[in-house]
Amino acid sequence: MTSALDRLDEQDLLDLSVGCTVLAGGGGGDPRIGVLMALGAIRRTGPVPLVALDDLDPDDLVIPAGMIGAPTVMVEKIPHGREGDVIRAAYEARLGRPVAALMPMEMGGINGVLPVAWAAIAGLPLVDGDLMGRAFPELQMCTPHLYDIPVSPLVVVDERSQVMTFETMDNIWGERLARNAVSRLGGCACAGLYPMDARTAATPMLAGTVSRAVHIGRTIRQAGDDPFRALDDTVGLYPLLTGKVLDVDRRTAGGFVRGSAVIEGTEKDAGRLVRLEFQNENLVAMEDGEALATVPDIITLLDRHTAHGIVTEHIRYGQRVVIGVFRAPDQWRSERGLATVGPRAFGYDIDYVPVEDRHARVG
């Protein structure tokens, strides 16, 4: 386990963004917009305090937040920056008590870094944790859902500072209505969800994941010749294949980017062929009709040289990659966790086999 940070400065932020590409499992979008927002913000405000739930009063209100929708839209329609303030004000008006801290809703892609910008601008601390431990495509795919903690009131805001608050009968409806709203708002928006007091958040929250992502980025930056070994030492890396991208097929279905990429083995893996299937995030890695790895374990295409994660929309022919798998957080490996984010939740008639049962680590 890595030691927890107590604040995020500029270098931490850059490391965090690299860590988020690794933990994203292909989804979550390029963190760059979030990084530039957050850099601009903390240059004005100074480092963002990072707190553990224990540092807060058990009654303190914590708001997980992030962007929802298409990262490919957000690279044009960049947020105005005060989304954190707007979300906070919406909750304070609704719930009649102050927001004590923000928290990233997911620790992958742009959503690992956007809340840093919002926290800096809103003058709030950021909780060192998240609700996915990676990136997932839908709002019920958050750990509180496993404990029947409601996503509502769910607050969706856009760059015009329009606010929509949803009170839904369950978390699936939260996902449905929010997605519909996001579509009407132009394809991306920002959200606060699963508002919890610190006491409640303690059970579902995946603690220390912000620090973990920073450590991953730092490890890669300082690794020198063999970032994969360093990554393995830090978080445990199960490499499936070293190869190059042979084919990418991306299409839109049901409001998601679905598709697959074929990776041809090179070096010691010459002659092998692995297909990655994705719905924003990488879901399964198949070889000869057999699943090598599946969700909820984190399947990420890593750049062969830098070990940075490659997001789904950046996969291109000819890229040299390592298909790396990281263990999913234990909460996702429970029966209910698998029902929510296991292979069958994504339409695959495959049993989940933990990555460590089938593959060896780098070392």
Add this chain to the structure above:
Amino acid sequence: MPGSVDLRIGIDVGGTNTDAVVLDAANTLLAKYKTPTTPDLTSGIHAALEAVLGQVDQPIERITHVMLGTTHATNAILERRDLLRVGVLRIGAPATISIPPFSDWPDDLRDAVSAGEAIVPGGCEVTGEPIVPFVPEEVARFCEKVKGTAQALAISAVFSPVSGDHEQQAEQIAREILGPDIPISLSQGIGALGLLERENACILNAALVGVAHKVVHGLREALARNGIDPVAFLTQNDGTLMGLDYVLRFPVLTIGSGPANSMRGACFLADVTDAVVVDVGGTSSDVGMLLNGFPRESSTPTDIGGVRTNFRMPDLVAIAVGGGTKVAGTPGAVMVGPESVGYRLRQEALIFGGSTPTLSDAAVAGGRAAFGDAAALAGREELLAAALTRADELVAVATDQIKTARGPIPLVAVGGGSVILPDEIAGVAEIIRPENYDVANAIGAAIASVSGQVDKVFKLAGRDRQEVLDLACGAARDEAISAGADPRAVEIVEVEEIPMAYLTEPVVRIRVKAAGPLSQM
């Protein structure tokens, strides 16, 4: 205008040398010439033209085409000179204000380019509908503010590749206030999706208009002085050709043309299809990867002078290692570049009687080259040896970075400065130094084809995917043909489609490039 392709002249104006070649319709090299680049562009091109025309025993009427490749734009940015001061207008508020223009620029380049910036309301959604109403008064206010200081304007709007209305309206307002002559660049014509990268490319484009005028004027003047009137093109960053009017509007597209030309030229000269190409000029070296005879394109946004843009360019590692690269410091702490004496090599280098140690001096001291006066290097041997070692390291690291395979592969050394390269580089099977290596750029320019490109967001609106794809391919093909490509030989060379997630109505971004040889008709 000449009816068909006969003799072609390829010219490459580098930071240090101007090269020219003459090829016939079968790509046979009829003439070549190399001369130091002159501060006055025209006389350099003129001298090169005059020299190659003198070598060709044919009537000058047979010259039907001239293709010019130049690193002028690149060097202007790298060296922060000759850049226009640009007023930067972004149309997107209240979106985007969290990351103002120039956020990711190096301070010195921003200082050299910025004449003020503003983010005003407007821009559109991915569907094309306005995010918020456009406010003409805000545009006018900005124009009044930068009037007198801005020499050019760069206007970018959110999702302008989907709908360019707001950029065009802003241009009209700017014209009324700033006059008909100020160069105005709109991002919709320049970059792809990704506002910050497109805006960066647009700003650079606006800043480069002065450089473009210099280049086009220099070329026209030189052609006139030599009494020829061929169809003239500049080469752009994908190694294909652009007409001169186009160059004045889109000078930024010439960035990266030098490396693209030299790689295509290296491919032609060395008769290899897969190799690392190192092109050593006077100011810098470009290390690229040739795959199937074409430069491998960068899969990530490209950095130009420290600014991130979203061009598709050859995947390159540029290092400050060139024949004119300045050497400074002490043997124990040597400094190699990034400054270069550029075209003044023959005045400033030690071996030519000057007082500035350069990598050319180091190459002569190290026995890799024999020109100039080696005796002038006495007493500096240690510093120059250290510089050469440092330069070799930079080349080896860059080569390793660009390679796609772990095993050793051939390396083609081209460019006038390539004599400074060592005979062995780690991970390289053999170093090919082809004949006419010194004019690879000019040859690459002369053999360039013509292309057309479409990068747009399409709403499917009931049409199927193939229908929209065909539409995009047809548009790219038409663009290539209107730029001069042979309609019978135009091919779609690249198709990429990226669906946009989370929208109920299917929307897809399609990027298509078509290319073909010059029309024979």
